[in-house]
Amino acid sequence: MTPQPPTGGKFAFLVHPRSDVAADMGRVWRPLGRIPARAWESGLRHLPVPPLRLATVHRRDTGTHEPDGWIIVVPATPRQLLTEKRPWVLGRVESAIDRAEALGASIVGLGALTAPATRAGRMLRERPGMTVTTGNAFTAHLTVEGLRRLSAAASGSHLAIVGATGSVGSCVVRLLADEPIGSDLTLVSRGGQRLEDLAAEVRGRGVAVRTSTSMDAVRDADVVLVLTSATDALLGSQHLKHGALVLDDTQPRNTDPRLREERPDVLVIDGGVAAIPGIHIRGDIGLPRGLAYACLCETMLMSFDGQAASATGEASIGHARRMRDAARRFAHLGFTLADPLSFGHRATWPAPAGASAAAVAVHRA
Known part of the structure; x- marks a missing residue:
């Protein structure tokens, strides 16, 4: 297939450790997986742990070695995102978006509980030139x-x-x-x-x-x-x-x-x-290679398609259908229901x- 130049900007997708915090942090750097879960809970709460880069994302059809996007870990557990005081939670998410901006991302996707923890992105501060999506429509x-x-x-x-x-x-x-x-x-x-x-x-x-x-x-x-x-x-x-x-x-x-x-x-x-055979994720996101969560796929699709309107708040039928249509336009990369x-x-x-x-x-x- 002839390489196709990207039509949109670069993106970042935010994730966080799930129930097994040690195992998920070990995906970032293996020695981190040896720290007990209880120590992680306390350390993430009280120490200034920065957002961490988990993976880079590359389209296989562009012929370039530069990443098209990054996956960034928000340093907070699921319980913390749902129960800690709002300023602390928002501070953790905002710092991850700061990291995304520094990397060059113009679209940010809110993965897993970072969406409900920020009221579907509505509590995040305005950033000129930055598009935010919950990924919920796709x-x-x-x-x-x-x-x-x-x-x-x-x-x-x-x-x-x-x-x-x-x-x-x-x-x-x-x-x-x-x-x-x-x-x-x-x-x-x-x-x-x-x-x-x-x-x-x-x-x-x-x-x-x-x-x-x-x-x-x-x-x-x-x-x-x-x-x-x-x-x-x-x-x-x-x-x-x-x-x-x-x-x-x-x-x-x-x-x-x-x-x-x-x-x-x-x-x-x-x-x-979703199946994404045309996308290479360099890093361990907890899924077999060639697969990605739909919310991450929505962030990719908005980036590849050059969509600049944020998709925060409640997911709409209109945006779901726009994402369906974008997936069809980029079908050579995948974006179909996975096995x-x-x-x-x-x-x-x-x-x-x-x-x-x-x-x-x-x-x-």
Whole structure:
């Protein structure tokens, strides 16, 4: 393929250590993985740990050796991002954006909990010439693609969405309202008027909508989508019917790892992962090579496509469709729904409902 010059600026994507802080910090520099988790929690809170560069990102079609973007670690744990005082949290995120600017980035993506911790970027200070995105719109688009694959194999048509009123969740619900994939929809969130307003918005389009504030409401669901960023909301064996199919879009994940052993009848797919064979990430982001999270992909797409309008706040259907279209323009690099992983292990999509026994795919590799 003839090298194609980039059309936009360089980008940076922000991440942070997940539940296993030592293991994730060891991806930056192996000796850091030897520091106990308790020491990391205290050290990140009290010491002036700077943002760290985890990886560089390179397009394979440009013929240049210069990076197109960087992945930067915000020095804070998931618990700290959600529970520490706002000035401390914002200071950590802003310092990472300072690092991104110094590297030459003009687009910054807010990965994992850096988006909810900054109210989807709305609490960050204005920076002339800097575009910010949560990455939630392309995540919503890719999530709907994954739900279609799972729903085709489900034994019934009941879909439950946990975290329905969040930025990704509300966009997914609205996308599904336009093109339903089931006849029975349950929306689960912490409650309040937002939940009822969202349900009212999508009722009357041929889909029965129920609402709940309890995780127990998913017990009858054939397909469950998990989108909540709450650290105390963990989907476990007790919440799932026999043969349920689960798409977990959360980072850190909100499905109990014990499900893999306790419930062999249940398939859990790691959501929001795209195939990017035309992109080379030099560094360990916790995924097999050739794969990336959808929020990182949105940051790349906005950079490659030269999009300068920030995408903060609640993800919109309009932006999700713009990202879908951008992915098609850069299809030679990938940006398609990846072959599935389950708790980080290779898996296969389940066979469509009604397939012969000989055609049924094995759930786990």
